[in-house]
Amino acid sequence: MKDVKRTNKTLLTIAVLASLIVPLFIKARFMQHILVMVVLYAVLGQAWNILGGYVGLVSIGQAAFFGLGSYVSSYLLVEHGINPWVGFILAGLITALFGFLIGLPVTRLRGRYFAIATIALGQVMKVLFENWERVGAATGLMLPLVKEGLSTFQFHTSKLPYYYIGLAMLGIIILFMRYMERSRLGYYFKAIREDEDVATALGINKTAYKLIAIAISAGITGMCGTFLAQYSLYVEPEYMFNHNISVTIALIAVFGGTGNILGPILGSAILLPISELTRAWMGSTGTGIDMMIYGAFIVLICVYQPQGLMGVVRNIQARARAQVQQARRGANV
């Protein structure tokens, strides 16, 4: 067991160092773009994971929070000249509050009724923003181009600063989730996921904890929205509230495996490069072939790998452990 722990620690150190150092040697802008997308979706996947993986509320409408967050900071920046970092925090707070308010009625629903309600929420938000003149309706808002720097949250010469900001977000959320896993909050979340009624019978206020989960998840997702707005320097409903964002986030969780910290990171690290590369390779033709491949890919994952990558890892671990035990038993005899 000690060996396993030590190898795990070594692997973790290597992974952290690699994620910090390797990108410095990547100069191609497109490769940098992929890195940014990987960390962004890893964070989004974690936010989904808190709600879907730990509490068991499957959301396919995360784009509602994502888009709202992107609009909060962009509106404040464009109309009132408020620093995007302030907008970043406010986006988190406002979307968390929004998630809480939406959660009041919606968390009463279970299973697929909740999932469909989140889809409906995503669509409603998109329609509202498409018709809201104040925030530019269907054309959206263009963010002003200013001097690059950490204080303005804009970088033009290289995309790497965005990567490191995203990585910092990911680091913070991982630390939070490690703390959550061992705290009362995490245990309550899992109890609600495993059996709501039993959890209630044991004295857990399920409504309160579901609301906490949806508020945290929405808040983080909203901050990611601000991040993408600052990255692409424009917001429009079709882009920020796109249903494919919601599907991709859920897909990352399925592919990586839910209910653990590593799953969404693995899922994002493998899925996003594939999706961005097919888009770059074939998307420019406008024939939809890249999305065709993407759709087929989703189907294949669901049919052949429904337990996610973490399921595979766990199977291998179990097999290895069984072998070790067998070997030991053999030695004893």
Add this chain to the structure above:
Amino acid sequence: MYLQLTVGGLLLGCIYGLVAMGLSLIYGVMGIVNFAHGAFVMVAMYASFWLNRFLGLDPVLSSPLVALLMFGFGVIVYHAIIGKILEGPFLARLLVTFGLSIFLINCAQFLWSPDYRMVENPIFRGIIMLGPVFVEVPKLMASIGSLIVAGLIYWFVRKTKTGLAIQAISLDRMAASLMGIDIERLNGYAFGLGCACAGAAGGFLAEFYYIFPDVGTMFGLVALVAVALGGFGSTEGALIGAILIGIIETVGGFMIGSEFKYALVFLAYLVIVIVRPRGLLGWGAD
């Protein structure tokens, strides 16, 4: 004015109802929420379009043929994909049809470009007066056709041996299998039947609606809401829910502006599902 709008909503609701019944049937039998249902409608609309273009068949008249084709398509999809994940985890069952939908929509875009198309010279066109209200003939034909198909489905599920077996599966899969029902084969039939509903609806819609790759998405979502309104697994509930939505969409769209009509439909879903978490006529587990 409101009578006119209500009748319009009713007609629209009947077509939604046909799509929704297929969705509800599939859900009731195998517990799959088919997010690709709208894409199936789209495929059927293209099938009608090409039948019209190359064989000169009118979409309304060719709709039985399209429904039959879609039945076969559905059986193939079931055995190739759906049947393999029925025992899989919740999330995989939920997402697989999303993937299928994205695949089909972009397949259509790849094969037939994103252009808007329309059937030329449909047989049924124009407007007639029914009492005090104007009625568009193609919509009237479509909703009558939808009701006929709905009646056929009802008869099939309630009265034929195969239909009863399908019902048995939806009540208790284990017991049905112990009674000697071939679950795999009948699930395939049920899925095919659901697709056939989408096929018939697509045929009727092709008579008067624009055809483009993304056309089915909204129909699929609205049908989903209708099914949830009626209660998952209840085909009658789906029809009632769909008619309700048709009326909400038309009357509400007139009152607050047509760009918000889908927002209104989804709000109606949220309100009703929160008041009645299992829909109007729903039963069974979550």
